[in-house]
Amino acid sequence: MSNPLVEFKRVAKRFGDFVAVKSMDLSIDPGEFIAIMGPSGCGKTTTLRMLAGLDKPTEGSIYIDGQLMNDVRPHERDTPLVWQSLALFPFLNVRENVEFGLKMRNQDAAVRREKAMDWLDRLGVAEFAGRNVETLSGGQRQRVALARSLVTEPRLLLLDEPLSALDAHLVIRMQSVLTKLQRELGITFVYVTHSQSEAFAMADRVVIMSDGEVAQTAVPRDIYREPANRFVAEFVGRNNIVSGKVSAIEARRVSVESAMGQFSVIADEGRIPAAGADITFVIAADLVEISRTPGDAENTVACSLISEEFIGSVVTLFLETADGDELKVQLQERELVTLDHTSGGTFFLSWQSASAHMLPQ
Amino acid sequence: MNGGFLLSWALRGYTLLLFVFVFAPILFSVVFSFNSARFPTIPLESFTLHWYQTIWADPDVWTAVRNSVIVSVCTAVIATVLGFCTAYTDYRYNFRFKSAYMALVLLPPTIPLIIMALAMLAWFSKIGASGQLWSVIIAHSVLTAPFAMAIVRLRLNQMDKDLESAAWNLGASEWRAMREVIIPFCKPSIISALFLTAAVSFDEFAIAWFVSGLNKTVPVLILEIVQGNIDPQVNAIGTFVFLVSMTLVIIAQVFFTLRQSKAFS
Numbered sequence: 049m050s051n052p053l054v055e056f057k058r059v060a061k062r063f064g065d066f067v068a069v070k071s072m073d074l075s076i077d078p079g080e081f082i083a084i085m086g087p088s089g090c091g092k093t094t095t096l097r098m099l100a101g102l103d104k105p106t107e108g109s110i111y112i113d114g115q116l117m118n119d120v121r122p123h124e125r126d127t128p129l130v131w132q133s134l135a136l137f138p139f140l141n142v143r144e145n146v147e148f149g150l151k152m153r154n155q156d157a158a159v160r161r162e163k164a165m166d167w168l169d170r171l172g173v174a175e176f177a178g179r180n181v182e183t184l185s186g187g188q189r190q191r192v193a194l195a196r197s198l199v200t201e202p203r204l205l206l207l208d209e210p211l212s213a214l215d216a217h218l219v220i221r222m223q224s225v226l227t228k229l230q231r232e233l234g235i236t237f238v239y240v241t242h243s244q245s246e247a248f249a250m251a252d253r254v255v256i257m258s259d260g261e262v263a264q265t266a267v268p269r270d271i272y273r274e275p276a277n278r279f280v281a282e283f284v285g286r287n288n289i290v291s292g293k294v295s296a297i298e299a300r301r302v303s304v305e306s307a308m309g310q311f312s313v314i315a316d317e318g319r320i321p322a323a324g325a326d327i328t329f330v331i332a333a334d335l336v337e338i339s340r341t342p343g344d345a346e347n348t349v350a351c352s353l354i355s356e357e358f359i360g361s362v363v364t365l366f367l368e369t370a371d372g373d374e375l376k377v378q379l380q381e382r383e384l385v386t387l388d389h390t391s392g393g394t395f396f397l398s399w400q401s402a403s404a405h406m407l408p409q
Numbered sequence: 410m411n412g413g414f415l416l417s418w419a420l421r422g423y424t425l426l427l428f429v430f431v432f433a434p435i436l437f438s439v440v441f442s443f444n445s446a447r448f449p450t451i452p453l454e455s456f457t458l459h460w461y462q463t464i465w466a467d468p469d470v471w472t473a474v475r476n477s478v479i480v481s482v483c484t485a486v487i488a489t490v491l492g493f494c495t496a497y498t499d500y501r502y503n504f505r506f507k508s509a510y511m512a513l514v515l516l517p518p519t520i521p522l523i524i525m526a527l528a529m530l531a532w533f534s535k536i537g538a539s540g541q542l543w544s545v546i547i548a549h550s551v552l553t554a555p556f557a558m559a560i561v562r563l564r565l566n567q568m569d570k571d572l573e574s575a576a577w578n579l580g581a582s583e584w585r586a587m588r589e590v591i592i593p594f595c596k597p598s599i600i601s602a603l604f605l606t607a608a609v610s611f612d613e614f615a616i617a618w619f620v621s622g623l624n625k626t627v628p629v630l631i632l633e634i635v636q637g638n639i640d641p642q643v644n645a646i647g648t649f650v651f652l653v654s655m656t657l658v659i660i661a662q663v664f665f666t667l668r669q670s671k672a673f674s
Contacts, residue, residue: 102574122577123585135575139593148589152580196579 051114053078053204053236054099059108060260061094068094070260071108078203081230081237083251085244087283091260092240096206099238100127112204123152128197129206132213134189136181142192143168143177149200167195171225187218191225198233207239211246223249244284248272256280274405275330281407286333286364288375289407294325301401304329308373311347312401319408328407333364333378335403338387338395345398351375353389367395435651442644449641460645470646473630476542477611480626484549485607491550492557492602497591499558500565501573515555525552526619533620540622548620549610556609557602560665564598565591601664608657612650 052075061069069091076082084092097103098110101122110117117125128149136145146164155163168174171191176184181192190210197205207226211219227250230237241247247254248268256263256271256279263283264276275281281289292306300320304311304327313329321327342348351367354374363384365377375397389395441449445457464470495514499507517525529548533539538547572594576586592599614628621629627650634643 100578102578121582122574123580123582126580127578129575129578131571131575133569133571135569135571137572137575137590137594139596148576148581149579151589152576152585200580 052076052111053080053113054238055109055111056095057109057111059095059098059105059110061091061098061103062106067260068103069098069105072260072262074255074262074265076236076238078236079234081227081239081250081252082255083239083241083247083253084255084257085241085247086257086263088242090257092242092257093208095257096129096208096238096240099204100129100206101125102129126200126202127204127206128200128202129208130193130197130210132209134193134210134213136189136193136196138180138182140181141177142173142179142181142184145181145192146196146199148196153200163199164195167199168192171195186214187222190214190218190222194226194229198229202235204236204238207237209241209243210239212241212243219246226250256283258283273332275407277407278328281330286376286378288331288333288336289328290331291326291328294321294323294327297321297323302327302406307371308349308369308375311404313404313406314402315406319406321406321409326409328409329404330407331399331404333376335399336375336377337398338365338367338377338379339398340387340393340395342396343398346401347404348396348398349375351395351397353392353395356389365389367397435647438644438647439651441641442648444641447641448639449644460641464642464645464649467642469625469630470627473625473627476545476621476624477626477628479542480545480549480617481607481610483543483546484553484610485603487546487550488553488606488610489557489561489599489602491554492559492606493561493595493599495554495558496561496565499562500568514558517551518555522613522615526616529616530619539620540624542621542624544620544622545617545624545626548616549613552613552616553606553609557606560602560605561595561598564595568594597664597667601661604657604661604664608654608661611657612654 054074054076056072056074059069059072060067072091072095074095084095086092094103098105099112101117101120101124105118112125112127137148140148143161143164146167147160150160150163165174165177168177171194173184173188173191173195176188176192181189184192193210211222214222223246226237226239230250237250239247239251248271251268253265254268254271255265258279264271264280266274266276271280272284275284275287278289281287290304290306290308290311292304292311294302295305295310296303297320300315300317302313302315302321304313311329313327315321337345342350349369351369354366354368356366357364358381361381363379363381365379367375367377369375377397387395437449440453442460443456443458444453445459446454499511504510526548529544529551530539533544533548538544572590573586576590577583581589612628613626614632617626618629618632625633627646631643631646631650634640634646
């Protein structure tokens with residue numbers, strides 16, 4: 049295992065009374081694509097700005113490549129940032145914008161020009177080299193901003209919600225441009241976003257932040273299937289969260305008595321709760337089966353349909369138990385046909401005990 | 410329909426009258442500067458360049474023009490540098506009593522000129538600096554720097570707040586970022602401020618009259634000529650001053666409204 053490229057050790061950042069980052073520990077390996085995700089105000093952008101040296105940690109230490117960076121000024125590091133606003137220089141043309149980093153490193157004009165043109169070419173915007181940046185479309189400007197950040201061939205690239213201003217179809221295209229670039233260059237990307245689809249689609253590991261703290265760091269699949277706590281389970285969305293008390297334990301099978309009924313959950317080895325303990329488990333909406341007949345599944349709840357949300361091939365149904373607890377089911381749009389869901393009446397939701405994920409207490 | 414038509418013409422007429430009211434005196438002065446009669450009377454006599462030849466040949470006029478040019482150029486440079494620095498301070502930093510600081514900075518143009526002129530004279534004579542050309546320069550810089558600041562500040566407010574950080578992020582030290590990003594971004598407003606402060610200084614009479622001593626600027630000279638007797642030379646000088654100031658103000662306006670763009674084909 050190589051040494052981490054970036055390390056945060058108990059980093060805190062306060063602005064006056066406002067705590068942006070509470071106490072952060074994070075290590076990022078060379079060549080990793082890390083996405084930092086969280087609601088607005090969770091401290092994700094501050095984390096990125098501290099990496100760029102634009103904000104100085106109030107406490108703790110940040111290391112890049114084993115070197116303590118707390119007091120290194122922004123221009124003395126090589127941590128280019130792709131800004132949410134792009135922050136292209138309006139008084140320079142496209143090529144001069146890309147050359148900027150090289151110019152600041154006092155490189156020769158001819159070398160600068162060549163490298164800038166190489167990068168513009170690589171990102172498919174070489175034909176606009178002489179144009180004013182303001183005449184370019186959003187997607188083209190995005191590529192220019194990327195070229196400007198990559199021209200110095202950094203080991204670490206920081207991206208602050210770079211795709212948030214683009215149209216949906218461009219976002220998908222830019223995602224593949226970014227992942228391809230990252231794989232080819234083998235450099236570390238730290239990507240801040242509030243978009244789950246962007247983070248899950250691109251990142252090797254996702255850091256979920258909440259209120260200035262890391263709520264979970266894991267590969268996208270684990271964030272989705274095995275949330276570490278209630279915040280992550282709720283933030284990731286489309287999860288059903290059920291709380292209750294442990295009524296019986298049989299090896300790893302834990303019976304839970306909840307307001308919605310009696311369920312069973314398979315606990316992880318070594319994390320088997322005591323009888324009578326409070327327990328919360330999560331069952332992802334896409335692991336729930338829906339049917340018109342009760343069936344004989346381990347965990348079944350009778351519900352009525354409240355509403356549905358259609359997003360292309362996938363449909364989310366929102367249902368309600370007799371007591372008014374809400375549950376979600378996600379299924380393929382074509383599966384709806386057999387369900388006759390518009391005619392009202394009772395539905396039966398069921399899931400495998402193994403599909404439920406127990407949250408640590 | 411008909412009412413709208415009438416209103417539209419009434420408004421046009423009103424606008425025309427307004428312009429006549431503002432520009433007629435200046436136009437008169439210009440017209441009489443080419444009139445051969447000694448007194449400004451209608452009907453006009455013959456066309457002449459005599460008055461212009463007179464001022465052209467007058468060494469006092471030349472000295473005054475030279476003084477005015479020196480004063481306005483130096484004032485423009487000093488006031489714009491000061492104004493730029495203040496605007497940047499306002500843009501970049503937050504500190505206690507900042508609003509009080511900004512109010513103080515903007516104060517000089519609100520002080521009645523005559524008070525300011527008297528105060529300047531009293532102060533300069535106290536420290537033994539009155540009656541010099543550079544006394545006028547200092548006084549004019551104090552007067553015009555707030556204008557320069559206001560112009561540059563408007564431009565800085567249009568700037569994406571990430572732009573300067575982006576320059577640091579790409580390896581520019583603070584000074585380098587100033588040179589490569591802030592100043593280029595503000596360039597149109599800096600040029601505009603230079604011309605506008607030059608125009609204000611070139612026209613300014615009260616302070617110059619009190620402070621300049623024997624180093625008369627053009628407006629001071631004009632007053633002296635008028636005080637002596639009625640002399641159509643004044644019309645000729647007036648026309649010249651009017652042209653210079655208007656040119657400066659128009660250039661300032663052009664740069665002020667210029668959308669900065671740099672497109673190569």
